[in-house]
Amino acid sequence: MPKSRTPVQVGEFTALPVVIPSKALGKDVEHYIYLKAYEPKIPDELSPRALLLVNIPVTATEAQIRQLLTTQLGGGHVQTVHFASQDAASSSSTTSALIATTPSGPSQKDVASTLGKRKRPAQESSSDIANRLSTKTVPSTTPTQLHVSGSTAIAVFLDRASRELTLRACAKLSRAVASGKSKSLVWSAGLEATKQPPLGLARYQAQRSLTFPPRADLLRLVDQYMTTYGQLEEARNRESAKKRAEPDEDGFITVTRGTRGVVKTDEADAIKKKVEEKKKKEQGLEDFYRFQTRQRRKEEAGQLVRRFEDDRRRVKEMGNSRRSGRPE
Incomplete structure (x- = not known):
């Protein structure tokens, strides 16, 4: 054959x-x-x-x-x-x-920046720290894929x-x-032999050892996670404090969790000053024309007349209710 x-x-x-x-x-x-x-x-x-x-x-x-x-x-x-x-x-x-x-090595620009004057590192945002926190996971229990x-x-x-x-x-x-x-x-x-994946019984033994890691390794992973989580909370508090100190475009202050109603005097004065300056700028454009002033005065007079009529009707109703309740 x-x-x-x-x-x-x-x-x-x-x-x-x-x-x-x-x-x-x-x-x-x-x-x-x-x-x-x-x-x-x-x-x-x-x-x-x-x-x-x-x-x-x-x-x-x-x-x-x-x-x-x-x-x-x-x-x-x-x-x-x-x-x-x-x-x-x-x-x-x-x-x-x-x-x-x-992965590539550091660029020449990065190396040159490290040789110069030391600068204060920029603060990470809460979103960046949250992304870094998502990578702090428990290692895989599978020795080979x-x-x-x-x-x-x-x-x-x-x-x-x-x-x-x-x-x-x-x-x-x-x-x-x-x-x-x-x-x-x-x-x-x-x-x-170190580069060859474990097979057969050796693979299951390696998988069992990874399933039950040493206590020191677990503590190290937990400490790293909690440290990163603490940095995330600090970044969120820092961003919330920044929102409390700056009014929005309508002049309102954002109420965030953790303020407890305590605001420093200098911060309150600065906020009040910003709001007043914004109101002054807006007031200069209200009565620019003469007919706007007349119309505003007419509306105020009409509101006073309506309030007077409402008060007179209310007094009359109260008198009628008292007479109806008096015995003959």
Whole structure:
């Protein structure tokens, strides 16, 4: 019976044969990773040097993919690796939303500012502190992230030449394995034990230790959270005090929680002065024309007549009610 040939090309993808050692089965498992140049619908500055990997192992990590493509395959240097199953933004078509970029160092402007005169740091707003507080969460209890079978990943190289070098090396190895001139690559071969994810019983032991962290670590996390929460309360009180000290456009003072009805004398005088100045400016435009003055006086006289008629009617009703209640 003739030996089945190893697939070399599947559509636009190049098949990369790898062997995954399995202690549970007692033998090696043959696996195929399919690679091609990443070409999104909306290309950007990162897509020309990105490589799409399909059907990665469920326990794949960034260190393992770096070691496979760069060290064993002899391809270009991998800058970063992004797993689509770990990001909710994987449905986006742009590479920038899919790739976790490497954090950059401080710029020359930041370094120059630190060498000059020390300045008082600007106070953070309550919204900024609230965003920082949302990041103070309990660490994950999962030691390694397991991917869904058939998951994809995107490897970003330093330049386009590195990506093309990796694709050519992958095609060359695939043809050599298909013709029997070479062997498949071994998954995680030569990788340090510290960079390999724990599997089997070791993974469950690591998960149990993460589920019950040491008491000192929990106290440290709680202290950090409460410190940030205290800063948030101080920022909110500072913003509330600022609102109490400044009247709005209508001359009203915002009543906020925590005032307790206590206002300093100098602050009250300053607020009263601002309100009076605003009223003076508005009064200068009320009686600009003579007919406005006549109309205002006519309205005031009409109000006085109406009040007099109301008072006379009220007195008459009171007299009628007294006479009706007197016995004959």
